[in-house]
Amino acid sequence: MADLLTVDDLRDAWPLLDADERVAGFEALERQEAADFFESLTARGQAQVLLGVPAPERVLWARLLGPDDAVDCLQEVPREDWAQILDALDAPTRREVNVLLAYEEDEAGGLMSPRFVRARPDMTVDEAVRYVRRQARERVVETIYYVYVLDASQRLLGVVSFRELMTAPDDRRLSEIMRTDVTTVGADVPAEEVALLVAREDLLAVPVLDPDGRMQGIVTVDDVVDVLHEEATEDIHKLGGMEALDVPYMQTRMGPMLKKRGGWLAVLFLGELLTANALSRYEHEIASAVVLTLFIPLIISSGGNAGSQAATLVIRAMALGEVKVRDWWLVVRRELVMGLALGGGLALLGFARVLLGEAAFGSFGEHAGRIAATVGLALIGVVTLGTLAGSIMPLLLERVGFDPASASAPFVATVVDVSGLVIYFSVAQVMLSGTLL
Amino acid sequence: MADLLTVDDLRDAWPLLDADERVAGFEALERQEAADFFESLTARGQAQVLLGVPAPERVLWARLLGPDDAVDCLQEVPREDWAQILDALDAPTRREVNVLLAYEEDEAGGLMSPRFVRARPDMTVDEAVRYVRRQARERVVETIYYVYVLDASQRLLGVVSFRELMTAPDDRRLSEIMRTDVTTVGADVPAEEVALLVAREDLLAVPVLDPDGRMQGIVTVDDVVDVLHEEATEDIHKLGGMEALDVPYMQTRMGPMLKKRGGWLAVLFLGELLTANALSRYEHEIASAVVLTLFIPLIISSGGNAGSQAATLVIRAMALGEVKVRDWWLVVRRELVMGLALGGGLALLGFARVLLGEAAFGSFGEHAGRIAATVGLALIGVVTLGTLAGSIMPLLLERVGFDPASASAPFVATVVDVSGLVIYFSVAQVMLSGTLL
Numbered sequence: 001m002a003d004l005l006t007v008d009d010l011r012d013a014w015p016l017l018d019a020d021e022r023v024a025g026f027e028a029l030e031r032q033e034a035a036d037f038f039e040s041l042t043a044r045g046q047a048q049v050l051l052g053v054p055a056p057e058r059v060l061w062a063r064l065l066g067p068d069d070a071v072d073c074l075q076e077v078p079r080e081d082w083a084q085i086l087d088a089l090d091a092p093t094r095r096e097v098n099v100l101l102a103y104e105e106d107e108a109g110g111l112m113s114p115r116f117v118r119a120r121p122d123m124t125v126d127e128a129v130r131y132v133r134r135q136a137r138e139r140v141v142e143t144i145y146y147v148y149v150l151d152a153s154q155r156l157l158g159v160v161s162f163r164e165l166m167t168a169p170d171d172r173r174l175s176e177i178m179r180t181d182v183t184t185v186g187a188d189v190p191a192e193e194v195a196l197l198v199a200r201e202d203l204l205a206v207p208v209l210d211p212d213g214r215m216q217g218i219v220t221v222d223d224v225v226d227v228l229h230e231e232a233t234e235d236i237h238k239l240g241g242m243e244a245l246d247v248p249y250m251q252t253r254m255g256p257m258l259k260k261r262g263g264w265l266a267v268l269f270l271g272e273l274l275t276a277n278a279l280s281r282y283e284h285e286i287a288s289a290v291v292l293t294l295f296i297p298l299i300i301s302s303g304g305n306a307g308s309q310a311a312t313l314v315i316r317a318m319a320l321g322e323v324k325v326r327d328w329w330l331v332v333r334r335e336l337v338m339g340l341a342l343g344g345g346l347a348l349l350g351f352a353r354v355l356l357g358e359a360a361f362g363s364f365g366e367h368a369g370r371i372a373a374t375v376g377l378a379l380i381g382v383v384t385l386g387t388l389a390g391s392i393m394p395l396l397l398e399r400v401g402f403d404p405a406s407a408s409a410p411f412v413a414t415v416v417d418v419s420g421l422v423i424y425f426s427v428a429q430v431m432l433s434g435t436l437l
Numbered sequence: 438m439a440d441l442l443t444v445d446d447l448r449d450a451w452p453l454l455d456a457d458e459r460v461a462g463f464e465a466l467e468r469q470e471a472a473d474f475f476e477s478l479t480a481r482g483q484a485q486v487l488l489g490v491p492a493p494e495r496v497l498w499a500r501l502l503g504p505d506d507a508v509d510c511l512q513e514v515p516r517e518d519w520a521q522i523l524d525a526l527d528a529p530t531r532r533e534v535n536v537l538l539a540y541e542e543d544e545a546g547g548l549m550s551p552r553f554v555r556a557r558p559d560m561t562v563d564e565a566v567r568y569v570r571r572q573a574r575e576r577v578v579e580t581i582y583y584v585y586v587l588d589a590s591q592r593l594l595g596v597v598s599f600r601e602l603m604t605a606p607d608d609r610r611l612s613e614i615m616r617t618d619v620t621t622v623g624a625d626v627p628a629e630e631v632a633l634l635v636a637r638e639d640l641l642a643v644p645v646l647d648p649d650g651r652m653q654g655i656v657t658v659d660d661v662v663d664v665l666h667e668e669a670t671e672d673i674h675k676l677g678g679m680e681a682l683d684v685p686y687m688q689t690r691m692g693p694m695l696k697k698r699g700g701w702l703a704v705l706f707l708g709e710l711l712t713a714n715a716l717s718r719y720e721h722e723i724a725s726a727v728v729l730t731l732f733i734p735l736i737i738s739s740g741g742n743a744g745s746q747a748a749t750l751v752i753r754a755m756a757l758g759e760v761k762v763r764d765w766w767l768v769v770r771r772e773l774v775m776g777l778a779l780g781g782g783l784a785l786l787g788f789a790r791v792l793l794g795e796a797a798f799g800s801f802g803e804h805a806g807r808i809a810a811t812v813g814l815a816l817i818g819v820v821t822l823g824t825l826a827g828s829i830m831p832l833l834l835e836r837v838g839f840d841p842a843s844a845s846a847p848f849v850a851t852v853v854d855v856s857g858l859v860i861y862f863s864v865a866q867v868m869l870s871g872t873l874l
Contacts, residue, residue: 015759016767040638137604144600145582162599163581167574199666201477202659204641221658222639228662229636232669233753236676240749241742249754250767257775261746262782265820268742269783273790275734280800287727290720297712297854300734301741305678305705305850309698312677316670317686322452330453330687338694345699346706353710363717383702413742417734 007033014045015250023052039064042226043072044247050085051077062088066142067096068113068223075105100217108194109187111227112208112217113142121149121157121175125168132162143220145204149178154214156207158182184209187216191227196321198224235319238405239312241268264410271414275300278418282425289436291364292428295350295375296421302346302379303386303420307412310335310390315404318394328395332388339387346383347376367435374431378424385423386416444470451482452687460489476501479663480509481684487522488514499525503579504533505550505660512542537654545631546624548664549645549654550579558586558594558612562605569599580657582641586615591651593644595619621646624653628664633758635661672756675842676749678705701847708851712737715855719862726873728801729865732787732812733858739783739816740823740857744849747772747827752841755831765832769825776824783820784813804872811868815861822860823853 010025017025026049029037038049038061046065050058050073062085065073070089074082074097086094096114103109117135119128128147136144147165149158158178160168168177184207185194198206198221205218234244243260245252279286279296286293314331317323323331351372358368390412394404397411429437447462454462463486466474475486475498483502487495487510499522502510507526511519511534523531533551540546554572556565565584573581584597595615597605605614621644622631635643635658642655671681680697682689716723716733723730751768754760760768788809795805827849831841834848866874 016764133603136600144603163573166570166581195662199659199662202662204658221641221662222636225632225636225639225658225662225665228665228669229757232665232673233757236669236673236749236753239673239676240746242746242749245750248757248759249750250759250764254771254774254778258778261743261775262779265739265742265746265779265783266786269735269739269786272735272738275738276731276790279731279734283727283731286723286730290724293723293730293733294713294716294720296730296733297716297737297858298706298709300738301709301712301850301854302702302706304738305702306698309677309679309702312673312679313682313686316673320666320670320685322685322687327453327687334691337691338698341691341695342699342702346702349703349706353713413738417738421734 005029007037010037011040015248019048019052022048027053035061035064043069044076044251047073047076047085050088051081055084055088058084058088063090065089065093066113066115067093067100068111068142068217070097071100071110074101103187106191107187108185108189108191108206108208108219109216111191111194111219111223112187113220114217115140115142116205116207116215116218117141117144117147118150118215119147119160119174121151121173121178123174124170125165125172125174125177126170128160128165128174129170132165142218143205146218147174148207148215148218149174150215156182156184156209156213156215159207182207185219186211192231192319194219195224195227195231199228231319235315235405238403239315239409241265241409243406268410268413271410272417274414274418275421278421282421285425285428285437289428289432291371291436292374292425295378296424298350299375299378299382299424300417300420303382303416304413305386306339306342306383307386307390307416308409310338310387311394311408311412312390314391314394315408318398318404323395325395325399328392331391331395335387335391336384339384340380342387343380343383347379350379351376367432370431370435374424374428377431378420378427381423381427382416382420385419386412389415442466444474447474448477452685456485456489459485464490472498472501480506481513481688484510484513484522487525488518492521492525495521495525500527502526502530503550503552504530504537505548505579505654507534508537508547511538540624543628544624545622545626545628545643545645545656546653548628548631548656548660549624550657551654552577552579553642553644553652553655554578554581554584555587555652556584556597556611558588558610558615560611561607562602562609562611562614563607565597565602565611566607569602579655580642583655584611585644585652585655586611587652593619593621593646593650593652596644619644622656623648629668629756631656632661632664632668636665668756672752672842675840676752676846678702678846680843705847705850708847709854711851711855712858715858719858722862722865722874726865726869728808728873729811729862732815733861735787736812736815736819736861737854737857740819740853741850742823743776743779743820744823744827744853745846747775747824748831748845748849749827751828751831752845755835755841760832762832762836765829768828768832772824772828773821776821777817779824780817780820784816787816788813804869807868807872811861811865814868815857815864818860818864819853819857822856823849826852 005025005028007029050062073085117132132144135141145162147160151157158180159182160174160178183201187208205220207218208216210216237244242264354372354375357363364371393412394408397404397407442462442465444466487499510522554569569581572578582599586595588594595617596619597611597615620638624645642657644655645653647653674681679701791809791812794800801808830849831845834841834844
């Protein structure tokens with residue numbers, strides 16, 4: 001295989017290969033292709049290559065990594081393999097990496113690169129352009145597209161985009177042309193907030209400051225793009241009722257996969273056990289009117305679907321910053337109207353289903369009208385309840401400090417299913433009392 | 438309100454304001470602040486401002502839009518309002534906008550800007566730098582960070598990043614320093630594929646070519662960031678069992694919201710009606726052993742949860758390009774093992790629940806052991822089935838040309854619930870035959 005492999009073949013097959021196959025495929029590439037390919041890999045792929053190749057070659061590839069990329073690589077491998085990667089870095093990069101390792105992976109500090117263009121406020125445009133060209137040539141900066149103007153104690157005074165630098169007269173000083181209303185973030189700002197900010201303001205990079213306003217590094221837009229992908233994947237996994245996978249689906253081994261899925265599945269199962277308790281209170285009604293059983297799955301799944309729609313909308317709107325906890329009343333008001341309308345619609349469908357079943361096959365006997373009304377009324381109640389629970393739960397969980405994306409699904413499902421059954425049988429007791437019950 | 442409004446207040450309140458309130462808030466801002474704020478708005482917000490302010494002012498703000506932004510604005514407003522926005526643009530921009538309007542909104546052509554830096558291959562580095570500076574000063578290009586080298590018929594020959602331009606000797610020709618292995622896309626490539634490409638290769642912009650290799654424009658990373666946000670939101674909404682909203686949650690009016698949620702809720706409801714049909718086949722069993730009813734919600738919801746986990750994982754992996762339809766066998770093999778393991782785990786929990794209920798309260802009488810075995814075995818079957826259905830359905834739907842994110846949920850739910858009931862009662866018939874049944 002190795003001899004015939006093109007870089008496109010390898011890229012195509014990559015998600016399905018294990019670590020050894022990846023290394024073998026990588027080593028079969030021609031040198032310059034391998035370098036481009038290495039730079040396009042995710043941190044996980046880069047880490048696998050680095051640990052798989054012989055030590056002298058490792059040095060070659062590790063030199064392609066900026067300090068922020070090297071940190072990402074380390075975070076993908078077990079602690080005992082860190083030394084192999086750290087040893088392959090040159091000394092200045094290793095020092096920078098050690099500083100960055102102090103920050104959390106999912107915060108601005110963990111994303112940032114310390115390699116940005118620094119300048120003094122009294123530098124002229126001409127001096128700055130020559131300085132930037134030199135920095136670019138020596139490949140010591142992550143991006144040359146912004147020049148950061150710092151005072152003697154590394155406090156950020158202003159920013160000049162390279163574009164502005166190129167269009168300003170040569171003899172102006174940076175202090176005269178810099179913008180001072182700079183968007184910045186603290187090192188402990190969560191990665192997804194940094195991503196939302198960069199997206200909203202169309203930035204190529206955002207400076208990261210320490211609490212005293214001293215500049216620590218920059219987060220560049222390419223890191224933000226990766227964060228957006230990862231955050232969306234995490235949220236989607238959580239909304240699907242499991243823990244988010246750390247590694248791509250096809251690369252996740254059975255053990256961790258089982259844990260991440262089985263854990264939530266068991267939590268959901270334990271919650272759903274309450275439905276058996278709820279139903280056991282109505283054994284008498286079920287025995288008298290077995291026909292009620294037929295609509296149990298229909299009614300609770302309608303409540304669950306309505307709840308899942310509402311929860312999904314609210315959770316995503318919260319993630320995008322469109323809805324805040326303090327807006328809860330606006331959300332609840334909307335969802336109450338929506339729940340009644342959706343419930344009313346489904347009630348009509350359920351009502352019609354019972355009457356049609358009776359007309360066509362005589363399935364329900366003389367009390368078909370009452371059964372139809374029971375199903376319809378229960379649907380209005382259950383769907384409205386599901387919609388309300390689905391919209392309130394994420395806000396409530398966020399308020400008390402839980403992750404709404406993870407925890408909403410099981411709570412909503414349990415609340416809706418259990419109280420859905422109670423609503424259904426309570427309606428039945430009223431509607432069918434003296435006839436079937 | 439208007440007099441006291443700061444730009445931060447307005448930004449904060451923005452998601453909750455209607456169009457008139459937004460315009461009033463915007464008009465209360467000081468001029469330069471208003472310009473920055475306008476540029477940071479989404480296309481929808483920009484469109485609302487443009488349509489809300491008087492015509493002479495509209496010209497002022499419309500000039501801040503590049504042709505690609507103007508197209509995005511138009512796509513947010515009804516056709517009859519287009520003239521108001523088009524008339525506010527200057528003539529060259531209006532011409533560019535008319536060209537771009539020919540492309541689909543969700544394809545590379547609909548995202549691209551025609552304003553890129555073009556150069557001839559025989560230009561020297563020094564000439565190119567001076568040319569780029571002039572272009573940047575005149576604000577006629579979207580980004581100066583790549584120089585695109587074209588032949589006389591506008592075919593793309595190569596690319597020089599501005600960084601490379603800054604570090605090359607002044608007298609070299611672009612043809613000598615340009616990279617020729619350029620990543621490009623066709624105008625009809627879907628937006629999400631462009632986004633994946635830009636993300637993977639850490640590009641700031643990607644050139645868009647027509648079928649003859651002539652360069653049409655560039656898609657820049659800031660557009661890609663917006664696409665990633667929108668695509669993730671769409672997928673999340675679809676996975677939540679509804680049509681994706683086009684506008685933010687708090688801005689969506691009740692009518693469209695009802696349609697997007699009610700439509701899928703009705704489809705799911707109609708599918709779930711089959712559960713009533715399935716259950717009616719077992720009326721005799723239910724009447725003889727009411728205790729079986731208690732576990733109906735538990736068993737079908739476990740199958741549904743397992744199916745939703747599998748479907749979510751496979752759909753997201755497909756969206757990220759990690760899993761392709763031709764890999765179906767690898768996926769199915771994994772999920773079969775996973776389904777059996779997860780089902781086995783839940784079976785133990787279910788089995789234990791019945792026996793504990795019997796031990797503590799004598800809930801199930803002399804046949805508790807058989808009931809426990811029925812619940813356990815049914816859970817293995819239902820969870821395995823749910824896991825398999827959840828993983829196969831998205832691949833199957835993609836294969837036949839449907840959107841797996843939209844359509845998987847209702848199909849999986851219906852298949853799992855209906856066949857879950859059949860499995861449960863079939864197991865019961867075997868296990869309880871001659872005792873309870």
